Amino acid sequence: MTASFIRSDDFAAFVTALIEAGPVYGPVAKRSRFAFERLETPEELRLDYDVTILPPKKLFFPPAQDLVTFDGAGFRAALEPTEKVLLGVHFYDVKAIDQTDLLFSERNYDINYMAHRETTTIVASNIQTVSKRAFFASVGADVEPQGHDAFLTAINGGYVLETRTERGEALLAFGAFQPATEAQIAEAAAVNVAALERCPEELEHGTEAIADKVRAAFQDEELWTTLAADCFSCGTCNTVCPTCYCFDVQDTWNVDQTSGQRTRFWDGCLTEDFAKCSLGEGACENFREERAARFRHRLMRKATYLNEKLGGPACVGCGRCSAGCTADIADPARVINQIMAS
Numbered sequence: 001m002t003a004s005f006i007r008s009d010d011f012a013a014f015v016t017a018l019i020e021a022g023p024v025y026g027p028v029a030k031r032s033r034f035a036f037e038r039l040e041t042p043e044e045l046r047l048d049y050d051v052t053i054l055p056p057k058k059l060f061f062p063p064a065q066d067l068v069t070f071d072g073a074g075f076r077a078a079l080e081p082t083e084k085v086l087l088g089v090h091f092y093d094v095k096a097i098d099q100t101d102l103l104f105s106e107r108n109y110d111i112n113y114m115a116h117r118e119t120t121t122i123v124a125s126n127i128q129t130v131s132k133r134a135f136f137a138s139v140g141a142d143v144e145p146q147g148h149d150a151f152l153t154a155i156n157g158g159y160v161l162e163t164r165t166e167r168g169e170a171l172l173a174f175g176a177f178q179p180a181t182e183a184q185i186a187e188a189a190a191v192n193v194a195a196l197e198r199c200p201e202e203l204e205h206g207t208e209a210i211a212d213k214v215r216a217a218f219q220d221e222e223l224w225t226t227l228a229a230d231c232f233s234c235g236t237c238n239t240v241c242p243t244c245y246c247f248d249v250q251d252t253w254n255v256d257q258t259s260g261q262r263t264r265f266w267d268g269c270l271t272e273d274f275a276k277c278s279l280g281e282g283a284c285e286n287f288r289e290e291r292a293a294r295f296r297h298r299l300m301r302k303a304t305y306l307n308e309k310l311g312g313p314a315c316v317g318c319g320r321c322s323a324g325c326t327a328d329i330a331d332p333a334r335v336i337n338q339i340m341a342s
């Protein structure tokens with residue numbers, strides 16, 4: 001597609017025009033942290049954010065999502081997707097969206113995710129501030145982000161917008177863009193390479209070696225018991241992860257006892273009840289009752305189990321789990337480096 005340039009002085013007018021055309025979501029400040037929210041004004045947009053509290057998947061797969069409503073007459077889909085722009089997604093979160101796109105479409109086409117996804121124009125943006133626990137440069141380094149429609153990079157005097165799709169190309173009509181020069185394109189490329197060199201953490205081995213050694217450690221009960229010793233089973237590491245996609249489905253009845261809704265909620269494999277199954281007649285079985293087994297399962301999912309299907313690890317190195325874990329034991333880089341060194 002094309003590469004265009006917009007001056008810093010014209011950027012707010014571009015974002016304003018997008019907001020006037022339809023919903024635009026982007027990173028906004030929440031005290032000292034950031035969250036993807038619907039933008040009301042261009043001033044709210046904080047492209048200098050480090051990492052958001054929750055990943056952008058919440059726009060396609062909300063923490064609580066009604067699937068159907070029902071009453072005495074039947075069922076109705078609750079789905080109402082709207083065209084929107086998601087502005088300012090870092091490349092590691094685009095890689096995570098690529099993974100959920102595949103997982104929600106390959107066998108059972110999940111219309112409740114895909115309808116939101118297909119009505120969203122994604123504009124990636126360069127990483128201006130690197131978060132304190134990120135290791136995105138060393139995890140799945142050979143996996144390219146695919147799901148964005150355009151990539152915005154801040155350079156001296158303005159922004160380079162490189163489009164990948166027709167949706168991305170359509171954005172040019174909203175701002176005072178002009179063709180980018182070779183020098184501006186080269187500057188944007190250098191800016192993005194420089195961000196990779198500022199990661200505070202890194203994996204010390206490649207994807208295949210990690211997958212082999214982590215899988216070989218499966219039977220080491222002492223290792224997993226030690227790693228999970230301080231785990232509160234709170235599920236935060238699952239909740240904040242852009243590549244976690246498990247959910248639980250519950251029916252809620254209204255007071256008339258005739259109508260209600262079926263809703264899915266984010267679930268997480270670190271929580272105590274995640275693997276609890278009914279055996280009927282009030283009996284149940286929890287097939288990952290021990291914290292160590294749950295902790296191991298998460299690491300196996302991130303580093304090994306899904307690699308073949310996804311073409312790389314099911315972790316993009318955002319560091320959200322590391323920063324969010326009260327016990328500071330969830331960091332995949334630290335855990336994997338420890339296993340690799342053993």
Ligand code: SF4
Pocket residue numbers: 230231232233234235236237238270271324325326327328329330
């Ligand atoms: S590893 Fe940390 S964030 Fe994850 S469930 Fe345990 S205590 Fe919570």
Ligand code: SF4
Pocket residue numbers: 237240241242243244302314315316317318319320321322332
């Ligand atoms: S496992 Fe942690 S670092 Fe990896 S993608 Fe999930 S939240 Fe980010």
